[in-house]
Amino acid sequence: MKLNPLARSKNNSKLPFFTKQDIENIKWFWDNYLIQRTPWLFAVLGLILVQGVAYQQFLSLTESGLRVIFDAGVISDLVQVCAVVFGLFAVRGLTSYIVPRLSTWLASSAVMELRRDLIEHMMTFDLSYFDRTSPGETILRLVSQADGLSQFVGQATVNAVRDFVTVVIVSGYLIYKAPVLFGTAIVIAPVIILILQYVSHKIKMVQREAENVLGAYMNALEETVNGMRTVKISNQEKFEEARLLQSTEGIRDLQIRLQAAQAVVMPAIDIASAFAYALVIGFGGYMAISPAYDIDGAAIITFLIGLVMVFDPMRNLAKFFTQLQAALILLDGVNSMNAIKPTIRDRDDPKDSFDTRGEILLRDVTFAYSPESPLFDRLSLDFPAGQRTAIVGATGSGKTTILSLISRLYEIEGGEITIGGTNIRDIRISSLRQAFSVVAQDIVIFNASLWENIKYVRPESTDEEIWEAAESAEIADLIRARGDLPLGPKGAQLSGGQKQRIAIARAFLRNAPILLLDEATSALDQRTEERVKRSLARLAEGKTTIIVAHRLSAISDADKIYVLDQGRAVESGTHEELLALGGLYHGMYSTQKGEYR
Structure with a gap:
């Protein structure tokens, strides 16, 4: 170490x-x-x-x-x-x-x-x-x-x-x-x-x-x-x-x-x-x-x-x-x-308000986790306001990194990212992140009750709002069954699917204008996935939604799909348009199509 x-x-x-x-x-x-x-x-x-x-x-x-x-x-x-x-x-x-x-x-x-x-x-x-x-x-x-x-x-x-x-x-x-x-x-x-x-x-x-x-x-x-x-x-x-x-x-x-x-x-x-x-x-x-x-x-x-x-x-x-x-x-x-000084800080006189329902743009973005292995070199993407945009690609292509850059968890080295025409660097960090609801693959579960774990993202929520979020995420029955029992360290007493539904319930409860879904249904069986997909579709109504997915079944109805390969956007279009291209997306779909039968 x-x-x-x-x-x-x-x-x-x-x-x-x-x-x-x-x-x-x-x-x-x-x-x-x-x-x-x-x-x-x-x-x-x-x-x-x-x-x-x-x-x-x-x-x-x-x-x-x-x-x-x-x-x-x-x-x-x-x-x-x-x-x-x-x-x-x-x-x-x-x-x-x-x-x-x-x-x-x-x-x-x-x-x-x-x-x-x-x-x-x-x-x-x-x-x-x-x-x-x-x-x-x-x-x-x-x-x-x-x-x-x-x-x-x-x-x-x-x-x-x-x-x-x-x-x-x-x-x-x-x-x-x-x-x-x-x-x-x-x-x-x-x-x-x-x-x-x-x-x-x-x-x-x-x-x-x-x-x-x-x-x-x-x-x-x-x-x-x-x-x-x-x-x-x-x-x-x-x-x-x-x-x-x-x-x-x-x-x-x-x-x-x-x-x-x-x-x-x-x-x-x-x-x-x-x-x-x-x-x-x-x-x-x-x-x-x-x-x-x-x-x-x-x-x-x-x-x-x-x-x-x-x-x-x-x-x-x-x-x-x-x-x-x-x-x-x-x-x-x-x-x-x-003595450690953060590099991601608010600028002088940052903006507290911005158009949270505006278009999200990445323009000539350059980023690397280390100088020896650059990830993005002048990457440009656009996520239309109020639409569902998906990002797919092989592991390590940079899908999740894009979500981290948009929410400013990491700082880009070149180019710019804007939301509704406002550069995210000009926005107060707390105000920027307040605009996102996130369902991520690395779900943090605390050793508390299911109720407290859902309430975590918005402590001022009413009981009615929490129950509504739990029902929408298909986890309300489990709350009734477990009551106030703690979930164990890191949620050890829950299955992967149950953990993911907690994350989805949190997103419902937070109800922010921008929805980020990072492998949101990866740990669900096919039957539960269909139910949760309907819930997520209701949650995404009127919101700018960015979906990172490995299962192409989760994003086949997206308004737009980007295909990443080694940090570059090599294809974009709807599901049907990408299949018609016969390129990388078509190959990925052909590999997975056994799942959809």
Whole structure:
């Protein structure tokens, strides 16, 4: 599976801790989803500052308590110190409850808005995006990566801010109390920085690979589930099992590599910290013994406790920065979806109204799905207003593509398409597509009731209108029989003919002035086809109708028929006129005529 956005930097060159793209992604997320929550963020920061000050005051009180024990020996003073220490930790405990609750709410709300915006943006994508992009990649962006980002922002980042504040406040106190001793302890800082620089590049590389492999796994899983009928008929369960297991093994291996890269940090920092503790104990003990320094045992013990309060958050911060490298890849993946720009867009000041009952013309239309395989080269067709025009031809000749171009699902590269004399590029896209009722061969059925599936195309419809559409499509009896039962994923509980009748019922309900029929009766038996053809004939009355069909029996009564061959209109006329020509249409009819006896 191709995952271009995640593969932006697949070379092995050394990456900086924050690349230019990382900074742009962070700025995008901040400007769009966090800056408006600044008051709440300051509230969280205020609570975190309270936690840091509580630790600093604990150190100060600890030193006082130790002196009470070692020097004064007054029980009442010791009780007072203990009571204040308990109060400090009670305050810290309360803030420790409020901060994660508040931060998780803020992060979840921000990511919810992010998902909302991405879904809204995704709906503007060209159809070509979905042709070339696997569903697994889109699901990865909107579900896995967005959820990982939410957890990182709401938990890891807030914990890191808390740890940073603790380090700064406690370190400031330790510097104030014993600057020379603190300078001795801080010698490990360059070690931590070097370790982080060493692992950050590797973590980014592994995380990119992990996201690609996860996307491939999700895509393979979706393909297997959707194609389970074929899998079982072909007796290929073992093959699919092996394919999915191979993907899961790849995920496992990459997770192990990622953990191995991150695991270097903690033990290295622990060793460096042990070295710093040894220096402080040795040099601090010497300072306490030597008359040259104004420091006592209580101060040294308090300083060591303070170092614990500094080094433990520093370890967490180091771990956070390794997690940050992985989170930056998630953010890049999410933002890469936001960066996609649709090519099919409304022009400035588009038209909302046009002659929907006018003639549809294609003039010198050029189109290709890819530059290597052009489909249409200066194709010209006309579809008279209020008439039934059919398009036939071999598979791959471009029949369905013409319907997609007329409804502007794809953009033509040359020429023009007009409806009632108005270029479709000048029409607002939503207004243009509102003019079509479509019965297509690739029918989308939702896991809802028959009733809801028909109502989908016009939610404001009345019950009477839905029943009328269902009766016209010969599916009303099935609605009565099934009631509100869901149809299963992708309508798995329906036959092909039943699915097609849902599509026909939708077309009746929508009742738009232009009717597009793409293999509208291909999944129906001959008896049902005749009934539905009569219904479609009633639906098409007074409408401009374009029919794409493989069965010539479905279009023999069309007002005009185009025969396509390799993207060119090689014949046109009525059924009788085309038979008389003795050309391609005649050959197709002769091949199929056994159906009509």
